[in-house]
Amino acid sequence: MNPYFKFEILHECAQSGARLGRLTTPHGVIETPCYMPVGTQATVKAMSPRELREIRTQILLSNTYHLYLRPGHELVKEAGGLHKFMGWDGPILTDSGGFQVFSLGDLRKITEEGVEFRSHLDGSKHLFTPERVMEIEAALGADIIMAFDECVPYPADRAYTERSMHRTHRWAKRCQKSQLRQDQALFGIVQGGTFADLRAKSARAIADMDFIGNAIGGLSVGEPKIVMYEMLEVVNDILPKNKPRYLMGVGSPDCLFEGVLRGVDMFDCVLQTRIARNGQALTSRGPLTIRNATFERDFTPVDPDCDCYACKNFTRAYIRHLIKAEEILAARLLTIHNLRFSLRLMEQMREAIKNDRLLDFKKEFYEKYGLAQ
Amino acid sequence: MNPYFKFEILHECAQSGARLGRLTTPHGVIETPCYMPVGTQATVKAMSPRELREIRTQILLSNTYHLYLRPGHELVKEAGGLHKFMGWDGPILTDSGGFQVFSLGDLRKITEEGVEFRSHLDGSKHLFTPERVMEIEAALGADIIMAFDECVPYPADRAYTERSMHRTHRWAKRCQKSQLRQDQALFGIVQGGTFADLRAKSARAIADMDFIGNAIGGLSVGEPKIVMYEMLEVVNDILPKNKPRYLMGVGSPDCLFEGVLRGVDMFDCVLQTRIARNGQALTSRGPLTIRNATFERDFTPVDPDCDCYACKNFTRAYIRHLIKAEEILAARLLTIHNLRFSLRLMEQMREAIKNDRLLDFKKEFYEKYGLAQ
Numbered sequence: 026m027n028p029y030f031k032f033e034i035l036h037e038c039a040q041s042g043a044r045l046g047r048l049t050t051p052h053g054v055i056e057t058p059c060y061m062p063v064g065t066q067a068t069v070k071a072m073s074p075r076e077l078r079e080i081r082t083q084i085l086l087s088n089t090y091h092l093y094l095r096p097g098h099e100l101v102k103e104a105g106g107l108h109k110f111m112g113w114d115g116p117i118l119t120d121s122g123g124f125q126v127f128s129l130g131d132l133r134k135i136t137e138e139g140v141e142f143r144s145h146l147d148g149s150k151h152l153f154t155p156e157r158v159m160e161i162e163a164a165l166g167a168d169i170i171m172a173f174d175e176c177v178p179y180p181a182d183r184a185y186t187e188r189s190m191h192r193t194h195r196w197a198k199r200c201q202k203s204q205l206r207q208d209q210a211l212f213g214i215v216q217g218g219t220f221a222d223l224r225a226k227s228a229r230a231i232a233d234m235d236f237i238g239n240a241i242g243g244l245s246v247g248e249p250k251i252v253m254y255e256m257l258e259v260v261n262d263i264l265p266k267n268k269p270r271y272l273m274g275v276g277s278p279d280c281l282f283e284g285v286l287r288g289v290d291m292f293d294c295v296l297q298t299r300i301a302r303n304g305q306a307l308t309s310r311g312p313l314t315i316r317n318a319t320f321e322r323d324f325t326p327v328d329p330d331c332d333c334y335a336c337k338n339f340t341r342a343y344i345r346h347l348i349k350a351e352e353i354l355a356a357r358l359l360t361i362h363n364l365r366f367s368l369r370l371m372e373q374m375r376e377a378i379k380n381d382r383l384l385d386f387k388k389e390f391y392e393k394y395g396l397a398q
Numbered sequence: 399m400n401p402y403f404k405f406e407i408l409h410e411c412a413q414s415g416a417r418l419g420r421l422t423t424p425h426g427v428i429e430t431p432c433y434m435p436v437g438t439q440a441t442v443k444a445m446s447p448r449e450l451r452e453i454r455t456q457i458l459l460s461n462t463y464h465l466y467l468r469p470g471h472e473l474v475k476e477a478g479g480l481h482k483f484m485g486w487d488g489p490i491l492t493d494s495g496g497f498q499v500f501s502l503g504d505l506r507k508i509t510e511e512g513v514e515f516r517s518h519l520d521g522s523k524h525l526f527t528p529e530r531v532m533e534i535e536a537a538l539g540a541d542i543i544m545a546f547d548e549c550v551p552y553p554a555d556r557a558y559t560e561r562s563m564h565r566t567h568r569w570a571k572r573c574q575k576s577q578l579r580q581d582q583a584l585f586g587i588v589q590g591g592t593f594a595d596l597r598a599k600s601a602r603a604i605a606d607m608d609f610i611g612n613a614i615g616g617l618s619v620g621e622p623k624i625v626m627y628e629m630l631e632v633v634n635d636i637l638p639k640n641k642p643r644y645l646m647g648v649g650s651p652d653c654l655f656e657g658v659l660r661g662v663d664m665f666d667c668v669l670q671t672r673i674a675r676n677g678q679a680l681t682s683r684g685p686l687t688i689r690n691a692t693f694e695r696d697f698t699p700v701d702p703d704c705d706c707y708a709c710k711n712f713t714r715a716y717i718r719h720l721i722k723a724e725e726i727l728a729a730r731l732l733t734i735h736n737l738r739f740s741l742r743l744m745e746q747m748r749e750a751i752k753n754d755r756l757l758d759f760k761k762e763f764y765e766k767y768g769l770a771q
Contacts (some may be wrong), residue, residue: 066723067716073727074711096694096719104697104715112711321469324477338447338485342477343440346469350439353726354446 030210032269039381043285050116050168051208055083057290060367066091067111070298071360074112080365086293090122098164106166118169121158124176155199163205172200174214179247186218194230210237219252221259228263238269245275261288282387301359304348307366311395320345333365403583405642412754416658423489423541424581428456430663433740439464440484443671444733447485453738459666463495467517471537479539491542494531497549528572536578545573547587552620559591567603583610592625594632601636612637613644634661655760674732677721680739684768693718706738
């Protein structure tokens with residue numbers, strides 16, 4: 026028993042089987058299912074920590090690969106850790122850098138030892154091993170840290186996917202052995218590509234290692250959504266019910282619903298912040314491209330159903346003007362809105378689970394949003 | 399007597415002669431001397447209206463030329479005016495576009511009628527006349543509106559400066575005649591380049607027109623500061639004491655002091671927000687380029703003497719990291735700080751005037767800041 030962490034299932038929706046949970050960490054309690062905004066470089070793009078609080082962010086994700094390269098994990102440690110460095114005193118999760126280094130393509134070389142790669146910033150050479158990643162994540166000091174894994178691209182052949190999966194399992198064990206701090210919850214990551222039997226094998230292997238939480242990686246990398254949902258079912262049938270499950274890199278409204286319905290507790294996604302900087306908003310009636318000329322004289326809020334600062338104080342016409350004029354406030358207001366939209370969606374799902382009506386809520390949401398059931 | 403506006407002199411500093419005043423406008427009271435942050439395109443770059451309130455902004459400036467071209471003054475009017483459009487319910491001042499259209503160089507042609515110019519955005523042809531500018535400023539709906547003037551470049555020959563000055567006076571009268579709203583205070587603008595006798599002539603002409611307030615334009619355009627101070631003395635000796643005096647486009651700490659000491663009540667400047675986006679901070683110990691490597695591991699606030707959100711919550715090392723990583727929060731934090739620094743400096747000057755010690759305060763400030771007395 027690790028005294029720093031606790032995961033409780035508070036309720037299971039009688040209508041859908043989805044679960045309501047509570048994860049306790051050294052920096053606070055997280056009600057699940059939850060969505061985690063992404064702060065790649067020790068800042069959620071365009072947001073301040075107090076704005077993140079205001080929209081009721083429970084936990085942030087930050088990226089180990091980026092922070093290791095800039096400003097460097099040692100500097101973050103000197104600053105007193107990531108929480109203090111970035112001024113966020115709530116829970117933080119760091120990924121392992123696995124996804125980023127594998128995305129470097131020709132710039133990286135995989136061996137049993139780890140991954141040698143060149144920085145995308147200055148071309149300098151680096152080596153990530155499970156042990157090294159544990160050291161970096163310990164220095165950053167997040168509440169939840171991820172094991173070093175390989176995220177297999179889509180499509181990938183079965184033989185490669187299987188070989189890589191076994192290596193990810195061996196790396197997971199090495200991460201467990203070299204973990205440095207007890208006040209950090211290490212999560213294992215299930216891989217196995219889009220092969221149901223490999224996913225099942227990986228889920229069993231990771232479950233057997235008895236991590237504090239388990240993640241599902243390598244999904245939403247280009248495969249059809251239906252395949253992702255199938256893999257989720259296979260994996261979550263096997264992963265222990267009494268531990269949090271984190272679906273990595275997934276966060277569109279429909280994926281959030283489908284994940285929660287299949288027993289996922291945690292999600293992260295850059296979609297919300299990225300499309301905001303591109304002039305797009307998620308709303309209760311579907312996505313809107315506020316940049317479009319349609320909104321030139323639209324003096325209504327981005328989303329009349331929203332309780333965020335942007336929707337309470339500004340119009341589509343004003344935000345469109347800010348976008349056209351390339352003003353920073355445009356990205357700020359749409360980021361606040363898109364994040365609040367997703368966080369509120371999770372609040373509503375938690376409420377619906379509690380009231381045994383998640384399927385009803387899904388139907389209502391999809392109808393208004395314009396999604397097929 | 400215009401019932402919407404009132405200007406009171408509350409105190410004169412026994413040590414320096416500088417004045418403490420209070421200007422009442424339809425959207426609130428402004429304690430003077432004051433600094434006005436600039437929101438060129440209906441937004442102070444990187445700031446939200448509630449952040450502007452938090453740092454105790456009293457009045458904002460916005461640019462008629464920019465808003466006329468984008469989103470268009472008619473759209474702003476439809477939105478309910480500039481206050482409502484941008485979500486700022488405090489006082490606003492709009493300039494006349496004069497400075498901007500004259501800065502277009504080859505893209506503009508001056509006649510007695512007005513200025514024909516091409517948009518810097520799409521090359522389209524437009525005509526600004528005093529009457530047209532009054533119409534545009536009425537549509538925008540600011541509390542204080544500026545007369546349409548010609549800002550003569552530096553250096554300029556005497557003959558041209560004099561001809562232009564007389565035209566500016568004729569235009570000022572046309573502005574007065576065509577002003578559309580009584581709930582807007584029209585300010586006249588003194589010109590005359592760097593010629594003391596022309597400045598005196600212009601100050602008398604503008605004073606005679608009995609505007610609610612008077613502005614001093616065409617300074618800080620490249621002339622030595624000593625020349626600017628001399629012109630200020632000539633002009634402010636003539637401009638009526640019982641009306642607010644606004645020195646346009648000036649706002650570095652030393653110019654704020656020298657202006658206040660010569661009887662100026664209002665200032666605006668883009669320096670604060672512009673250098674913030676370039677990684678530079680104004681501090682009580684002089685300007686700092688936070689972007690520099692010196693600050694890589696400096697875990698102290700940008701300015702230990704500052705009470706702003708950035709200085710209370712973040713370090714130089716963190717802000718430097720944000721700058722290097724090209725994160726929006728860098729511009730946000732430094733803008734909050736630089737504006738708060740300048741607004742607080744004016745608060746301190748007002749306090750010093752009240753206590754008859756503005757010269758003492760100036761000495762203390764200059765010593766710490768590293769300015770020669």
